[in-house]
Amino acid sequence: RRGGDGVSAAPTTTDVFARVACGIDGSEASIQSVQQVAQLAPEGAEVTLFGVANESAAVSIGWPAFPISHAAKVSRETIEAGIEQARTALPAHVTVQSGIVTGPPAPLSVVETKVRNATAVAIGSHGHRRLSGIVIGSVATALLHSAPCSVLLTRPSSREDFPRSIV
Numbered sequence: 001r002r003g004g005d006g007v008s009a010a011p012t013t014t015d016v017f018a019r020v021a022c023g024i025d026g027s028e029a030s031i032q033s034v035q036q037v038a039q040l041a042p043e044g045a046e047v048t049l050f051g052v053a054n055e056s057a058a059v060s061i062g063w064p065a066f067p068i069s070h071a072a073k074v075s076r077e078t079i080e081a082g083i084e085q086a087r088t089a090l091p092a093h094v095t096v097q098s099g100i101v102t103g104p105p106a107p108l109s110v111v112e113t114k115v116r117n118a119t120a121v122a123i124g125s126h127g128h129r130r131l132s133g134i135v136i137g138s139v140a141t142a143l144l145h146s147a148p149c150s151v152l153l154t155r156p157s158s159r160e161d162f163p164r165s166i167v
Contacts, residue, residue: 016150017041021118023109023139024051025074026082029124033154034086037122040152043093049086050098050112051079052105052139076100106142113147122152 017040024030034049041047053076083098090096097116101108113121123140143151 016120017045019046019048019117019119020152021048021050021113021116021121022086023112023121023123023143024049024079024082024086025105026051026078027124029154029156030082031085031089031124032156033122033124033152035089036152036154038090038094041091041094045094046097047090047094048097048099048112048116048118049083050109050116051076051083051100052108052112053079053100053102054105074105076102106139109139110142110146113143113149118147118149120150120152121147122154125153125155 017037020037020041022030022034022037024034034047037047051074054074079100083100087096087098099112101112109121109123121143123143125140140153144153
């Protein structure tokens with residue numbers, strides 16, 4: 001961003017939430033993520049609710065393949081219902097878009113943030129530990145390492161203590 005004198009101006013806090021991509025998988029964690037974005041998004045913000053339908057993935061290591069974790073299988077119907085629920089959490093002063101793609105959630109979530117030209121991506125935490133995220137390839141871990149923008153990894157919070165801490 002450039003100021004009136006042509007010198008780069010420091011972005012304001014709300015600039016980070018000007019174009020937010022919110023990962024929706026139909027879970028309560030993803031809906032809570034959108035609720036937190038609703039509190040942070042400035043007037044005129046663009047919020048994209050996106051889902052990645054993962055209909056047949058399993059994570060395996062070794063030879064022969066030994067399954068260590070089955071990635072969550074999330075159907076289009078579950079994501080569509082989650083997107084509709086998430087829409088109701090957003091204020092009228094934001095523009096809302098949505099979309100669903102099919103494939104592996106972690107890499108496609110990173111792609112969606114790039115395609116949407118997001119200034120931030122928000123995703124709810126499902127409580128997995130960082131090591132398991134690295135080993136089995138969680139969406140949160142992929143976004144933390146590869147997103148081209150700020151990442152808001154949300155955890156359940158009551159409105160009175162939001163935000164409690166920021167890292």
